[in-house]
Amino acid sequence: MNKKLLLIGVLGLCMCLLTGCVGSEFFGLRSPWLESLFGEDTEEENGNQTADAQSETVTISREEYEQYRQFDEMIDLMEFAENAFYKDTDREKMLQYAAKGLMAGLDDPYSFYYTPDEWATMWEDDEGEYEGIGVLINANYRNGICTIIRVFKGSPAEEAGVQRGDILYKVGDDLYVTAETLQDAVDIMKGKAGSSVDVTFIRNEEEITYNIMRRKVNVNQVESTMLAKDIGYIALYQFAGAAEKEFETAMRKMITSGAKGLIIDLRDNPGGWVEQARYIADLFMDQGELCYLVYKDGYEDHTEYLTRDGKVNVKLVVLMNENSASSSEILAGALRDCADATLVGTVSFGKGIVQAVTEIGQKGAGFQMTIASYRTPKGTEVHEVGIIPDVEITLPEGDNGMYDFADLEHDVQLQQALEAMKEKLK
Numbered sequence: 021m022n023k024k025l026l027l028i029g030v031l032g033l034c035m036c037l038l039t040g041c042v043g044s045e046f047f048g049l050r051s052p053w054l055e056s057l058f059g060e061d062t063e064e065e066n067g068n069q070t071a072d073a074q075s076e077t078v079t080i081s082r083e084e085y086e087q088y089r090q091f092d093e094m095i096d097l098m099e100f101a102e103n104a105f106y107k108d109t110d111r112e113k114m115l116q117y118a119a120k121g122l123m124a125g126l127d128d129p130y131s132f133y134y135t136p137d138e139w140a141t142m143w144e145d146d147e148g149e150y151e152g153i154g155v156l157i158n159a160n161y162r163n164g165i166c167t168i169i170r171v172f173k174g175s176p177a178e179e180a181g182v183q184r185g186d187i188l189y190k191v192g193d194d195l196y197v198t199a200e201t202l203q204d205a206v207d208i209m210k211g212k213a214g215s216s217v218d219v220t221f222i223r224n225e226e227e228i229t230y231n232i233m234r235r236k237v238n239v240n241q242v243e244s245t246m247l248a249k250d251i252g253y254i255a256l257y258q259f260a261g262a263a264e265k266e267f268e269t270a271m272r273k274m275i276t277s278g279a280k281g282l283i284i285d286l287r288d289n290p291g292g293w294v295e296q297a298r299y300i301a302d303l304f305m306d307q308g309e310l311c312y313l314v315y316k317d318g319y320e321d322h323t324e325y326l327t328r329d330g331k332v333n334v335k336l337v338v339l340m341n342e343n344s345a346s347s348s349e350i351l352a353g354a355l356r357d358c359a360d361a362t363l364v365g366t367v368s369f370g371k372g373i374v375q376a377v378t379e380i381g382q383k384g385a386g387f388q389m390t391i392a393s394y395r396t397p398k399g400t401e402v403h404e405v406g407i408i409p410d411v412e413i414t415l416p417e418g419d420n421g422m423y424d425f426a427d428l429e430h431d432v433q434l435q436q437a438l439e440a441m442k443e444k445l446k
Contacts, residue, residue, distance in 0.1 A: 292347025
């Protein structure tokens with residue numbers, strides 16, 4: 021299951037975001053009716069099915085027959101549309117939307133189907149380079165609001181005037197953005213370099229529209245610097261791309277420079293690959309576990325995300341806020357439980373569930389589905405609760421957090437984290 025579990029963010033879904041995945045047998049998902057839904061030829065390896073090629077008949081078991089009958093209504097609808105709809109129909113598109121509807125029936129905002137194009141786009145985003153406007157968006161599935169949580173430096177969005185904290189309201193002339201329509205909005209904002217798109221935001225209860233020229237955007241997952249001669253600072257923006265390797269390179273460089281303590285900034289980090297969180301935690305933990313998974317039957321899996329002996333000997337402070345979710349919460353919880361980290365900031369988002377992310381069928385489609393909740397190594401539940409920091413500090417009223425990197429003059433949370441680290445180093 022290595023690197024098959026993705027914690028979503030943005031917040032549920034990181035759209036500036038996400039290697040390889042397994043096929044449709046992952047988690048026992050291979051079955052004749054599902055393959056039929058996705059347009060595959062069914063196969064029965066136990067020999068129960070026999071086919072007469074000349075008469076084009078197939079003999080199946082009663083159980084399989086009853087499974088197929090569950091889809092009679094959908095097939096009738098599709099056939100009726102193909103015969104009676106006033107325009108030509110696209111069977112493939114109808115099947116894709118049927119798959120989307122099937123996943124929507126789980127009533128879980130973190131479980132959904134990807135068309136082949138959407139699946140390919142997701143992996144392109146994970147590589148850290150794309151053509152678009154250069155923002156990271158938090159889609160809050162609890163209230164439907166989509167908020168800008170990061171504007172990439174040097175991006176078209178930054179040059180246009182987009183700010184952290186802006187609410188993404190409309191893209192183009194008529195696409196109003198909610199958590200449910202965010203993927204459509206992202207598809208529009210991305211596009212050929214040199215073309216432009218109108219994007220409307222809400223800031224201070226007022227609508228602001230920018231015409232933004234698309235171009236290539238490079239997404240850095242990590243920034244780092246020394247805040248004092250013995251204190252390093254690493255901001256980790258997402259668990260995507262090669263974030264874990266970028267983090268380790270920055271950490272080792274600062275330790276070589278004399279860092280005795282590290283401040284890890286996970287504010288506004290919506291999550292991503294759990295395996296990357298495990299890799300980073302392993303740098304600071306001896307043998308143990310990043311977290312453990314709890315399945316619907318109550319089974320606890322303590323074998324999936326393990327750490328090994330050989331930790332780096334540094335003091336840790338972790339910054340977090342209400343947009344720190346998923347893998348951010350997993351990492352913060354593990355470092356507090358097992359590496360004596362002090363957590364500073366505000367209560368985290370509270371996404372304590374994990375998704376299987378896998379390809380399905382033979383046409384390049386995929387899906388993600390919530391399969392378990394997780395607990396921190398000491399058993400703390402996170403879902404819909406969040407992680408409570410050891411030192412709680414909120415931003416002053418009217419402060420949207422739009423600082424320069426490592427801005428100790430204005431960033432009161434970073435100031436508090438620095439003070440906490442100085443106490444730890446005494």
